[in-house]
């Protein structure tokens with residue numbers, strides 16, 4: 001299939017017959033958000049388009065809150081997740097919340113909203129995250145005592161994997177201090193599936209089991225067997241408990257889903273439970289680990305920010321009494337205390353403005369549309385790109401010092417508009433872990 005050309009949107013990268021911009025895209029994929037940012041800046045933050053062999057055209061949204069609101073909320077029904085993304089990610093995400101639209105998404109969103117607001121779930125998440133943070137702190141302290149260097153980003157990925165596996169399944173894992181086969185398999189499959197986004201030949205390679213596609217075949221079974229053994233055991237245990245008239249005492253996501261289904265007399269298949277839990281782990285794990293790694297980097301480069309953070313934490317939970325992690329044996333108290341730390345919240349927002357964990361996202365049109373800025377989407381099948389990275393660094397939206405790390409700017413920001421601060425997405429698919437993410 002040839003790359004196509006949208007007639008009424010600027011193509012600043014030029015145009016090559018058949019290939020479109022495939023060569024430029026491949027050359028810049030390793031720095032994709034920065035590349036998109038450079039082009040958007042050069043375009044004065046107006047809409048622009050590029051095209052790629054074997055894929056629909058991509059139109060990038062302008063830095064305009066009205067356009068984002070139009071696509072993500074007001075005309076939400078005219079846009080879905082791109083078909084090729086869903087196909088590429090299917091082996092891992094199945095029909096989970098990240099990978100579906102329409103009625104299937106609506107149903108999962110509604111059920112998840114119900115789960116996420118239940119007090120025991122919130123408390124369970126905080127308890128697990130705080131418990132794992134203690135293991136993490138001991139791991140760092142031991143490395144420091146031995147004068148060892150550690151890969152802090154890798155350690156954060158281990159911390160969030162252990163945390164979200166326990167939150168999702170109620171099962172303890174320790175990949176912080178030792179190698180965990182599930183974590184390694186998860187990383188391999190995710191990385192192989194990501195390659196599919198810029199490789200027009202991935203389907204052929206998948207059929208021939210070549211290159212990174214072979215990793216999908218090799219490592220996916222380890223993920224499936226780990227999860228399905230937990231799921232089938234839990235379903236059996238909970239059915240037996242129900243038959244004995246016992247109520248559910250567990251607080252993990254898997255048990256909450258099974259309990260809700262049993263109580264409503266509904267059938268829930270093991271495939272659905274796999275989709276729910278794996279999508280949840282994916283949603284929380286990488287995003288939070290990246291946010292922690294970037295926070296470390298920014299704070300290390302800004303000693304004045306570190307001093308202010310320390311002062312606020314000491315005031316909220318004195319170090320002499322064991323600090324935040326010892327503060328309040330109740331997770332609820334810890335959660336409330338952290339929510340009340342305005343400066344720490346501003347630091348996290350500022351980190352996520354400059355370093356959004358999902359820097360570029362996309363949708364696909366289901367029919368023609370005209371955006372509030374006049375951009376014409378002529379037909380179904382156009383991919384619409386939008387970049388929280390570009391939005392976060394846009395001088396149009398954040399002023400001349402948009403590139404500067406400055407937590408103080410959040411004091412003047414007032415109520416956050418998620419159409420401007422796009423890090424957590426916006427509109428109908430706004431991140432469901434928003435509160436938890438800013439507390440972790």
Ligand code: HEM
Pocket residue numbers: 097098109112280283284285287288291352356357358361362422423424425428429430431432433434436437
């Ligand atoms: C810094 C941390 C986080 C960031 C930056 C973040 C960002 C995002 C973004 C950009 C999306 C939209 C993705 C898309 O539709 O293409 C999203 C969706 C979602 N997030 Fe988060 N997230 C974070 C943490 C979490 C956590 C901790 C959880 C779970 C506790 C979570 C649960 C979800 C769920 C379930 C969705 C799907 C919502 C839907 O499609 O309706 N997120 N998040």
